[in-house]
Amino acid sequence: MLQEKIAALFILMIIFPIATFGQGNAYQGEKLYELKCGRCHFAYNPQKYSPEEWKTIVYEMGPLSGLNEKTEKIILDYLQQEASVKEKGELPTSPVLAGYVYTEFFSSQGSTDTFDIHYLNIALAGRLHSKLSYHVEFEFEHGGGEAEPPFIEQAYMDVWLLRNMGIKIGAILTPFNRFDEFHGPLENLLVTRPQMSREIGVSAWKEVGINLHGNIFIHDDFYLNYDAYVINGLGSGSRLRSSRQYRDNNDAKSFGFRLSSVITDRWEAGASYYRGAWDDDGNLNLSMYGFHLLGKIGAFNLFAEYARSTSENPIPIEEGKADGYFIQASYLVEGKFRPTVRYGTLDYFDAANLLGRSPRDTHTKITALGLNYYLTRAIVFKLEYDIIQDGDNLLALQAAARF
Ligand code: HEC
Structure with missing residues (x-):
């Protein structure tokens, strides 16, 4: 059968x-x-x-x-x-591919001279619907490997409620001050990052959550740009920088906002605020606020930020406090050469040695002098010398390309 x-x-x-x-x-x-x-x-x-x-x-x-x-x-x-x-304008659009790669060389007395393939980032973005776009960005830091596995730098859908108002859902770069979004090699005019931005507001600060963002137009030459978000928030690392996390260590969610005003598309001034519990039990709050100023007049470029953080510690340990600022000026000569000078400070105090936090009381002041050569707008070679008060001076080189 x-x-x-x-x-x-x-x-x-x-x-x-x-x-x-x-x-x-x-x-x-x-x-x-x-x-x-x-x-x-x-x-x-x-x-x-x-x-x-x-x-x-x-x-x-x-x-x-x-x-x-x-x-x-x-x-x-x-x-x-x-x-x-x-191509005559219908959706969905083809994904757009973009990214950057850069290699650095650092030399200073106190540490090993080293070449570093700092970042390779690859991004894809597109619009699937008149009300939905997406952006995903993969990051390979320091060449990847076990210690630095590939990472999702950003991966969000943007749901457009109005032409100028959307909700990002997914992994975002936290909108606190501006430097975080400018840490790419063509946006950051120096090789190093301001030490204050590394610690408070924490570049590059990837988080998962939702972010309402948009613009409010007041005049042709004046608009407000806003972000308001709820995210997992910073956790209980040994210091602020190492408390970045993707998941959450407590039930408490963190929230924050950034509000900037943009005038004649040359000047931007804004304020940021963040608050959320950092410890595993969700009782001790970490709050941060900051201000930023951007100016671009012809070939002249000005950038300044201030930030301050306060983190509650278990009684009777006093609060941890950090604050700092940087001010940076730069001038593009003939579209090819860009001398830049940046002065920055960071005062960081945290007495807590409970809950895995390291006690810390540091004060740094750095004057960074840089000279960039642009082969094209998307290819740059940078040379930087940092004069570090009470520390070893640093020589840094970078070769970077955006594609
Ligand atoms: C024998 C099976 C097979 C046939 C037949 C086939 N595909 Fe595919 N296709 C695949 C597979 C498997 C993938 C996924 C490839 C990957 O992810 O690496 C794919 C992926 C794709 C993609 C996604 C983009 C990409 O490159 O991953 C497109 C577009 C595509 N195919 C178009 C076509 C077209 C056009 C034809 C006809 C000419 C075709 N496919 C015939 C197996 C096939």
């Missing part, structure tokens, strides 16, 4: 395909595409990619699909024609 059924099945499996012989060759455009390219996965929406991208994809997938010269041309013509309809 069983053998007969199997034999019958075999015969059907041979007859049915033979009965469909020739159909594929008769199909044109859409049908041929659905047939050949819809075999292993659904046939992707032709508007998902640009005509140029379809060329790459069909050459990649063609050999898998058994295309000959004729069928390949029919499918490619069909896809390119459909794709160019989208």
